[in-house]
Amino acid sequence: MHMRRAFYIGRFQPFHLGHYSTICAIAKEVDELVIGIGSAQKSHDPWNPFTAGERVMMIRHALEDADVKHYAIPIEDLQRNAVWVSHIISMSPPFDVVYSNNPLVIQLFREANMNVRQPPMFNRKGYSGTEVRKKMIEGEDWRQLVPAAVAEVIDEIGGVTRIRNVSMQDME
Numbered sequence: 001m002h003m004r005r006a007f008y009i010g011r012f013q014p015f016h017l018g019h020y021s022t023i024c025a026i027a028k029e030v031d032e033l034v035i036g037i038g039s040a041q042k043s044h045d046p047w048n049p050f051t052a053g054e055r056v057m058m059i060r061h062a063l064e065d066a067d068v069k070h071y072a073i074p075i076e077d078l079q080r081n082a083v084w085v086s087h088i089i090s091m092s093p094p095f096d097v098v099y100s101n102n103p104l105v106i107q108l109f110r111e112a113n114m115n116v117r118q119p120p121m122f123n124r125k126g127y128s129g130t131e132v133r134k135k136m137i138e139g140e141d142w143r144q145l146v147p148a149a150v151a152e153v154i155d156e157i158g159g160v161t162r163i164r165n166v167s168m169q170d171m172e
């Protein structure tokens, strides 16, 4: 029988409970999921503090006890949107359907005649990478916004100190 495999991409800076809930919902509709770790070349900046490898760790640990067969594949950005879908296809296990709410991602995959679905949003105000990073910098409680296993990875790599340091203005 044909295996139904989906593709879902994000920057996962960091992987939060909105991503987790989305992935659990997608897993009910397909057999396997490819998770594209976008902007894989970026790290150590205020918007993208974590490396691709660290994001692989977050996803692996967060999904350890969830019943989701997945492959996490780092994908670097390209200067050319017009060939980005071919770039994804060249790096990924084959897939039949794409899940995204990003308008550019949706447009590019639809132009390539791929089947695209828009997953529901889960507490979009609280569960957003921007919100988690802001709370880390400002010393507020960010742990409730991510799976417990992700908080452990962030602690292990000194993630809060890192994002604070790379977010500081020039020192005299």
Ligand SMILES: Nc1ncnc2c1ncn2[C@@H]1O[C@H](COP(=O)(O)OP(=O)(O)OP(=O)(O)O)[C@@H](O)[C@H]1O
Pocket: 009, 010, 011, 012, 013, 017, 018, 019, 022, 100, 101, 102, 120, 121, 122, 123, 124, 125, 127, 128, 129, 130, 131
């Ligand atoms: N709370 C959420 N519920 C469902 N989907 C979400 C949620 N937050 C983000 N997404 C979706 O997950 C995908 C990956 O998002 P991404 O990794 O950029 O997270 P983000 O929270 O939007 O990040 P940032 O705030 O850093 O831009 C996107 O398609 C985005 O729309």
Ligand SMILES: NC(=O)c1ccc[n+]([C@@H]2O[C@H](COP(=O)(O)O)[C@@H](O)[C@H]2O)c1
Pocket: 009, 010, 011, 012, 037, 038, 039, 040, 076, 077, 078, 079, 080, 081, 084, 101, 102, 104, 105
């Ligand atoms: N030309 C390109 O490299 C290109 C085009 C569209 C999306 N992307 C990437 O896909 C990811 C989309 O994720 P978000 O939905 O989290 O924004 C980002 O990492 C973005 O940089 C890259």
